Amino acid sequence: xxxxxxxxxxxxxxxxxxxxxxxxxNWLEEKSKLINEExxxxxxxxxxxxxxxxxxxxxxxxxxxxxxxxxxxFNGFMIEGWAIDRVCRLYLxxxxxxDENIYSEKVEGLFRDAEMNxxxxxxxxxxxxxYPESWILRTAEGIRSNIGTVLEAIMYQNSYPFQYLxxxxxxxxxxxxxxxxxxxNRIVGLDERxxxxxxxxxxxxxxxxxxxxxxxxxxxxxxxxxxxDEKNISDIEKLFEDAHITERRAAVLACYHSNYxxxxxxxxxxxxxxEDVKSNKLNWSSL
Amino acid sequence: xCCCPTNPDNEHPQEPGLLVDLAGNANMRFFDPHIHxxxxxxxxxxxxxxxGIVAIIEPAFxxxxxxxxxxxxxxxxxxxxxxxxxxxxxxGIKHYCTIGLNSRExxxxxxxxxxxxxxxxxxxxxxxxxxxxxxxxxxxAAEDKYYRLQLDLAKEAELPVQVHTPHRDKKQGTQRSMxxxxxxxxxxxxxxxxxxxxxxxxxVLDRGFWAAFTIYPFTKxxxxxxxxxxxxxxxxxxxxxxAADWGISDPLAVPKTAALMKxxxxxxxxxxxxxxxxxxxxxxQSGQIQEEDFSSVSGIDQSQKFEGNTILxxxxxxxxxxxxxxxx
Numbered sequence: 001x002x003x004x005x006x007x008x009x010x011x012x013x014x015x016x017x018x019x020x021x022x023x024x025x026n027w028l029e030e031k032s033k034l035i036n037e038e039x040x041x042x043x044x045x046x047x048x049x050x051x052x053x054x055x056x057x058x059x060x061x062x063x064x065x066x067x068x069x070x071x072x073x074f075n076g077f078m079i080e081g082w083a084i085d086r087v088c089r090l091y092l093x094x095x096x097x098x099d100e101n102i103y104s105e106k107v108e109g110l111f112r113d114a115e116m117n118x119x120x121x122x123x124x125x126x127x128x129x130x131y132p133e134s135w136i137l138r139t140a141e142g143i144r145s146n147i148g149t150v151l152e153a154i155m156y157q158n159s160y161p162f163q164y165l166x167x168x169x170x171x172x173x174x175x176x177x178x179x180x181x182x183x184x185n186r187i188v189g190l191d192e193r194x195x196x197x198x199x200x201x202x203x204x205x206x207x208x209x210x211x212x213x214x215x216x217x218x219x220x221x222x223x224x225x226x227x228x229d230e231k232n233i234s235d236i237e238k239l240f241e242d243a244h245i246t247e248r249r250a251a252v253l254a255c256y257h258s259n260y261x262x263x264x265x266x267x268x269x270x271x272x273x274x275e276d277v278k279s280n281k282l283n284w285s286s287l
Numbered sequence: 288x289c290c291c292p293t294n295p296d297n298e299h300p301q302e303p304g305l306l307v308d309l310a311g312n313a314n315m316r317f318f319d320p321h322i323h324x325x326x327x328x329x330x331x332x333x334x335x336x337x338x339g340i341v342a343i344i345e346p347a348f349x350x351x352x353x354x355x356x357x358x359x360x361x362x363x364x365x366x367x368x369x370x371x372x373x374x375x376x377x378x379g380i381k382h383y384c385t386i387g388l389n390s391r392e393x394x395x396x397x398x399x400x401x402x403x404x405x406x407x408x409x410x411x412x413x414x415x416x417x418x419x420x421x422x423x424x425x426x427x428a429a430e431d432k433y434y435r436l437q438l439d440l441a442k443e444a445e446l447p448v449q450v451h452t453p454h455r456d457k458k459q460g461t462q463r464s465m466x467x468x469x470x471x472x473x474x475x476x477x478x479x480x481x482x483x484x485x486x487x488x489x490x491v492l493d494r495g496f497w498a499a500f501t502i503y504p505f506t507k508x509x510x511x512x513x514x515x516x517x518x519x520x521x522x523x524x525x526x527x528x529x530a531a532d533w534g535i536s537d538p539l540a541v542p543k544t545a546a547l548m549k550x551x552x553x554x555x556x557x558x559x560x561x562x563x564x565x566x567x568x569x570x571x572q573s574g575q576i577q578e579e580d581f582s583s584v585s586g587i588d589q590s591q592k593f594e595g596n597t598i599l600x601x602x603x604x605x606x607x608x609x610x611x612x613x614x615x
Contacts, residue, residue, distance in 0.1 A: 046407070049408075049411045053574060112361075114365075114369070115412045115413055116372050116373055117413060118412075147369070
C-alpha cells in the first residue's frame with residue numbers, strides 16, 4: 001500500500017510544484033513526511049484543513065500526458081479540472097502509511113469532521129483510497145447527502161461506485177442523479193451496470209413525473225432499454241407520440257438497443273432518426 | 288410577524304413614511320456579521336438576498352436548550368461548515384462562521400472539557416473567521432475559565448474573537464471581557480465586542496476594540512438609537528448586525544438600518560462602513576474572507592453546481608408565488 005501512495009505522490013509532485021510557490025510546496029512535503037510517520041492524526045487533520053490557506057483554490061493546470069499517466073497507473077482515476085487545494089489534499093492523504101484498521105480510522109475521521117469542500121474532495125479520492133471495501137457504507141451515506149457538490153464528487157468521473165457499490169446502493173446513486181438533475185453522462189459505468197430492478201424503479205419514477213405534469217429526462221430510457229417487456233412497452237410507444245424530437249430520438253435509441261422483438265419493430269416509425277442511430281450520428285451521449 | 292397598528296401592546300405604531308421601503312438601498316451590498324441561520328427559513332434567505340445581503344457570519348451559539356453530549360456539539364459545528372454553508376450558497380449568500388463554546392454551556396464543565404478537545408479540529412477549517420461567540424452570561428467561574436481557554440486558542444490560531452456580552456450586569460461584564468482579553472495578550476483590533484449599547488460604546492472604542500451593535504427588537508438595540516450613536520461616535524470600528532435567531536428578531540435588520548440612516552441624512556460612505564466594510568476589515572484578519580467570492584459565491588468551488596439546478600448566481604432559486612393559494 002505504501003508503494004501505491006508513493007507512486008501517486010510522485011505523479012502529483014510536478015503538477016503541484018508548477019502551481020504553488022516553493023514555500024507552499026516545502027510546507028506540503030514537510031507535512032507529508034510527518035503524516036507518513038505519525039501514529040496519531042493531529043498533523044493529518046490540521047494540515048488537511050489548512051491546505052486552501054497555503055495553496056489557494058485555483059483550477060490546476062495539468063497536461064494531457066500527466067492525466068494519462070495517472071489514469072493508466074490508477075485504473076482510470078481522473079483528476080482533470082480539479083482545483084489545486086484538492087490535488088494537495090490528495091497528496092496528504094496519499095501520505096498516510098498505516099495498517100488497515102488505523103488507516104480506515106484516520107480517513108473516516110477526515111470524513112467525519114469535514115467541511116463541504118473537504119467532503120467533496122474525500123469522495124473524489126475514493127478510487128485511490130486503500131482497502132476499497134472499507135468505503136462502501138461511507139459512499140452510500142454520501143449518496144444520501146443533499147449537498148450538490150458532494151453528490152457530484154461521488155457521481156462524476158468517479159469509478160469507485162461502479163466498481164464497488166452493491167446493486168441497491170448503485171441504484172440509489174443513479175436514481176438520485178436523475179432526481180437532482182445531474183448530468184448522467186458523467187457517471188462512470190452507467191450502461192454497464194443497468195439492471196432490471198433499476199429499470200423498474202426508473203419507470204415508476206417516470207410515471208410519477210408524468211402524473212405531476214413534470215418533464216422526464218429522456219436519458220432515463222437508456223437504462224430501461226435492455227429491460228423493455230410487455231409491461232412497459234406502452235411507455236416506449238407513448239414516447240414515439242411525443243411532440244419533442246428529443247423524446248422521439250430517445251424512443252428510437254431505446255428500441256434499437258432492445259432485445260425485445262416488439263420494441264425493435266417500433267424503430268420503423270422514425271426512419272430518419274433510425275438512420276442517424278445506425279450511422280452513430282445519434283447515441284445516448286450526444287442525445 | 289405582522290404588526291397591527293391598532294394593537295394596544297404596540298408601543299410604536301408604524302409612522303407614515305417609515306413603512307418598509309428598501310428602494311433607497313439600491314446598489315448597496317450588506318454584510319451581516321452575526322446571524323443564526325440555523326434557526327431561520329429559506330424565506331429569510333430569499334428576503335436577505337433580495338435586500339442586498341451578500342455575506343454573513345454565523346457564530347456558534349446556544350441552541351435554545353442545553354446539549355447533553357459531545358456529539359451534539361460536533362454535529363452542530365459540522366453543520367455550520369457543511370449543510371448551512373451550502374444552504375446559504377443556494378441563495379447567493381456567502382456564509383462564514385465563528386466557532387466556539389458559548390458562555391451558557393460553559394457551565395456544564397464536564398461537557399465543556401470535551402468541547403475544548405474538539406475545537407481545534409474545527410477552527411482551522413476554511414471559512415472559519417473567528418472564535419465566537421464566547422464571553423460571559425452569568426459571569427460564573429466556569430464561564431471565566433472557558434472564556435480564557437478560548438482566548439488562548441484564538442491567539443494560537445491567529446483568529447479574531449467575537450465576544451458576546453451579557454444581558455444582565457452588562458457594563459461590568461463588558462469591561463471584564465476586555466480586561467481578560469488584554470490579560471491574555473490579545474490585541475484590541477483582534478477582538479469584536481458584541482451587543483453594545485449607549486452605556487458601553489465609549490469605553491469599547493476608547494480602548495481600541497471593535498464595537499458591534501445588534502439591532503434586535505424589544506431586547507437589544509433599536510435602529511433609531513443606532514442612528515444617534517453613529518451621529519455621536521462616527522463610524523470607525525463600529526459594526527451593525529442582526530443576531531437574528533429563534534427569538535422575535537429581524538434578518539433584515541442591517542439593510543433596514545441602512546435605509547433609516549439614509550433617511551436621517553447619514554452619508555452613503557458612512558453607511559457602507561458600518562453595514563459592510565468594517566465587518567470585513569475586522570473578521571478579514573482571519574485571512575478567510577475574499578470579497579470576490581461574494582458576487583459569484585463561487586469561492587466554495589469554482590465548478591460548483593447547486594442542488595437540482597445549475598445556477599451560479601444568487602437569488603435565482605426557484606420562487607414560489609406567495610400571492611397565490613396554488614402551490615405547484
